[in-house]
Amino acid sequence: MRGRLLLWWLRLRVMTAKELIQLGRDPLLLIIIAWFFTADVYLAGSGISMELKHAPLVVVDLDHSAASRELIHKFREPHFRLLGEVAHPVEGQRMLDSGEAMLLLEIPPGFQRDIRRGLQATAQLRIDTSNTILGTLAAAYSAQIVEAYALELAERRFGTGRLLERAPVIDDRRRVWYNPNQTETWFMSISELLTVITLLSLMLPAAAAVREKERGTIQQLIVSPLTPTQVMLPKVVAMTLAILAGTAGSLFLILLPVFQVPVKGSLPLFFLVTAEYVFATAGLGLFIATLARNLGQVTLLVVLVMMPMLLLSGAWTPPEAMPEALRMVMPITPLYHFIEMGYAILLKGAGVDILWDSMLALALIGLALFLFGAWRFRRQLG
Amino acid sequence: MNLHRMLAVAWKEWREVVRDRLFFTMAFILPLMLMGVLGWGLSLDVENIPFVVVDHDNTPLSRDYIGHYTDSRYFRFRGYLADEHRIDPLLADSKVRLAIVIPPRFQERLLAGTPAPVQALIDGVFPFRAQTLKGYVAAINAAFSRNLLVKHLARSRGLPRTAAEAMVQPVRLETRYLYNQAIRSDWSMAPALIMLVLMVTPPFLTALGVVRERESGSIYNIYASTITKGEFIIGKLAPYAAISCFNILTLWIVAMQVFGAPFKGNAPFFYAASVVYVICTAGIGLLVSIWVRTQMAAVLLTMVITFIPAMLYSGMLVPIQSLSPEARLEAHLFPPLYYLRLTWGTFLKGLGPEALWRDVAILALYATLLWGIGWWRFTKRPGR
Known part of the structure; x- marks a missing residue:
């Protein structure tokens, strides 16, 4: 019994080493993997921001009064960039059409007069909402700007500060936890890292398995004394090791030193969860390998599987916004749990006491996927 | 060729x-x-955001305030909590994204014509979502405050409602959405x-x-x-x-x-x-x-x-x-x-x-x- 166990272990070790050597001899693949874990994560984290910054604004001021100028100059950087004034709304509309400007602020004649008389003055804003994300942000920010300006005017009339101190209003005390300044780089770089892990843990094991099929070396493995599990498991183990190494590189070369992501939780726990996730996803990758005959097919299948996974899990979008039916499906995808745990460990400092249910769910999904992939693989080999 | x-x-x-x-x-x-x-x-729409409430006041006015959140499609009510200590684990586990804390004497302060603090705790992991949530909370607070203020002015100074409104909000922005109305x-x-x-x-x-x-x-x-x-x-x-x-x-x-x-x-x-x-x-x-x-x-x-x-x-x-x-x-x-x-x-x-x-x-x-x-x-x- 002990001898057999030892043999099993030896075979696993030798085959894993073989997979790693094979990976190591494809320099281009190694470069691409390294690129994904470092440069790609860096680019995603440093360049990308979904904030509204420098939105080009053009103004038609038909009032030319102190009040109108005061309002115009409330629209300023970093959210808005004032392009200047045009004489006529038609010219402004042309700039919106061509995309030169995103917002057109129009101040009607009699703006200041209305304010003086105690009437409600109205300014008009046209927003290009062909990009809805930007459009809604621009609308919200300009509403806040005008609101603040209105309050300022009202306070001036009542005497400084009196309105807010002695009036029945809500004293708004918002606090944002875990990322108080909403540093985009933290979110974007972690999100990109998790996406890269997903892509590679689907792709690498599937490709390693199909390559053997394509080149015919699988025949050698079939005639060897190895069982299908001994052929398959080393591929998964080797790729998991490679991906964990890449993750470590990404964390210690990019996320921590460059972006200063504050790791609140335990890194060993993060690596444990990552290993669990890579194993689960690799099971899916092996299933793909059994469906495909060549690498081209593997790719297309990987894309087909990965896209829904990414979108259903909240990697790029707030998962709450999904339609009701899709929200029921979300907990089935392993990435959903991985993402929640990834952020919870790295940014929120959550530990096993809070995350045990997600860890358990991921383990069960992983086990199911892995056994399914293994079963298909064994059937095909046998 | x-x-x-x-x-x-x-x-x-x-x-x-x-x-x-x-x-x-x-x-x-x-x-x-x-x-x-x-x-x-x-879809980057920020909707159905799960939230909890700690209501220390529990008066008609505080419930009216909470109603602004529960009635909105942007939020999804997940219940009341007894005290603030329960919030932390829920936010950390991503069960909720927003918690609202209403301190005692909320109604009393507002009816007496003084400001009342309300705390909103937002999960900031996804900055875009956090920004948008901040905007929603600010908009609800502004609308609620404006309404109270108009009523207060109308009552204390005997103004008609429109005049009180113009006084509270002298400038209004009319927004038109182009190309995708x-x-x-x-x-x-x-x-x-x-x-x-x-x-x-x-x-x-x-x-x-x-x-x-x-x-x-x-x-x-x-x-x-x-x-x-x-x-x-x-x-x-x-x-x-x-x-x-x-x-x-x-x-x-x-x-x-x-x-x-x-x-x-x-x-x-x-x-x-x-x-x-x-x-x-x-x-x-x-x-x-x-x-x-x-x-x-x-x-x-x-x-x-x-x-x-x-x-x-x-x-x-x-x-x-x-x-x-x-x-x-x-x-x-x-x-x-x-x-x-x-x-x-x-x-x-x-x-x-x-x-x-x-x-x-x-x-x-x-x-x-x-x-x-x-x-x-x-x-x-x-x-x-």
């Missing part, structure tokens, strides 16, 4: 695509599927997804088509034949470009029929521009196929140089103006930026060639450059 030889290669390639059943279905189904999944899934995110997403799908799928098909021959060794037949490299490249890639040109139409139909995006522009112009774009992106696949030797590497490299620029550097999710200077430069180096201007311009803004010819010209230049480099670097000699 011998047309006969070129057609022979194209015909051979077409049959190969048709006979690889999975490859064939993928060539046609994958684009549609990407479009469907992303169209339904890629209802701010429907699928209207803006569907045309953008045509850009994304046509950026990703043609290079995959072309790169795999060429590298597959190299990997399986059948490219030696080409090396040994009389065909010139120009004839080979064009003949080889023509079927893939044709498939993609057909896919333009299906994607267009899906964008309009399934996602309901309006098409306001010039249809022949848009189709012609899309063909230029497809030729351009197929050229990216050609370059990839020249640089790499294995299908695996081809796939990963194509992924890197198409998907990420299309997603992040095109202006589809992330505005070009808010990119960092390096990223903005990078964005201008990839074709999706120009094509996205074309799709949004024709679909939503109804612009025609006179406003958009420059973007088509850039794409055409790009395509010529890519195919030129492809032709120059392609070699009929084995064993590089």
Whole structure:
């Protein structure tokens, strides 16, 4: 019994080493993997921001009064960039059409007069909402700007500060936890890292398995004394090791030193969860390998599987916004749990006491996927 | 350039695509599927945000205030908590994204005409969501405060309601949304997804088509034949470009029929521009196929140089103006930026060639450059 166990272990070790050597001899693949874990994560984290910054604004001021100028100059950087004034709304509309400007602020004649008389003055804003994300942000920010300006005017009339101190209003005390300044780089770089892990843990094991099929070396493995599990498991183990190494590189070369992501939780726990996730996803990758005959097919299948996974899990979008039916499906995808745990460990400092249910769910999904992939693989080999 | 030889290669390639059943279905189904999944899934709307309330006051006014959240489609009420200590684990476990704490004497303070504090705790992990939530909370607070203030002024000074309103809010902003009046995110997403799908799928098909021959060794037949490299490249890639040109139409139909995006522009112009774009992106696949030797590497490299620029550097999710200077430069180096201007311009803004010819010209230049480099670097000699 002990001898057999030892043999099993030896075979696993030798085959894993073989997979790693094979990976190591494809320099281009190694470069691409390294690129994904470092440069790609860096680019995603440093360049990308979904904030509204420098939105080009053009103004038609038909009032030319102190009040109108005061309002115009409330629209300023970093959210808005004032392009200047045009004489006529038609010219402004042309700039919106061509995309030169995103917002057109129009101040009607009699703006200041209305304010003086105690009437409600109205300014008009046209927003290009062909990009809805930007459009809604621009609308919200300009509403806040005008609101603040209105309050300022009202306070001036009542005497400084009196309105807010002695009036029945809500004293708004918002606090944002875990990322108080909403540093985009933290979110974007972690999100990109998790996406890269997903892509590679689907792709690498599937490709390693199909390559053997394509080149015919699988025949050698079939005639060897190895069982299908001994052929398959080393591929998964080797790729998991490679991906964990890449993750470590990404964390210690990019996320921590460059972006200063504050790791609140335990890194060993993060690596444990990552290993669990890579194993689960690799099971899916092996299933793909059994469906495909060549690498081209593997790719297309990987894309087909990965896209829904990414979108259903909240990697790029707030998962709450999904339609009701899709929200029921979300907990089935392993990435959903991985993402929640990834952020919870790295940014929120959550530990096993809070995350045990997600860890358990991921383990069960992983086990199911892995056994399914293994079963298909064994059937095909046998 | 011998047309006969070129057609022979194209015909051979077409049959190969048709006979690889999975490859064939993928060539046609994958684009549609990407479009469907992303169209339904890629919604950045911040809605249904789960939240909890700690109400220490528990008066009619505090419940009225909470009602502003529970009645909104942006929030989803998850219950009351007895004290603040319960909030932390719920936020850390992502069970809720927002917690509202109303301190004691909320109603008493407001009825006495003094401010009352309310605390909102927001999960900041996803900055975009946090920003939007902050905006929602601010808007609810502002509306609630304004209402109270108007009532207060009307009562204490005996003013009519409109005068009190003008006093509280002397300036009002009237906002009009252009091109997408209802701010429907699928209207803006569907045309953008045509850009994304046509950026990703043609290079995959072309790169795999060429590298597959190299990997399986059948490219030696080409090396040994009389065909010139120009004839080979064009003949080889023509079927893939044709498939993609057909896919333009299906994607267009899906964008309009399934996602309901309006098409306001010039249809022949848009189709012609899309063909230029497809030729351009197929050229990216050609370059990839020249640089790499294995299908695996081809796939990963194509992924890197198409998907990420299309997603992040095109202006589809992330505005070009808010990119960092390096990223903005990078964005201008990839074709999706120009094509996205074309799709949004024709679909939503109804612009025609006179406003958009420059973007088509850039794409055409790009395509010529890519195919030129492809032709120059392609070699009929084995064993590089």
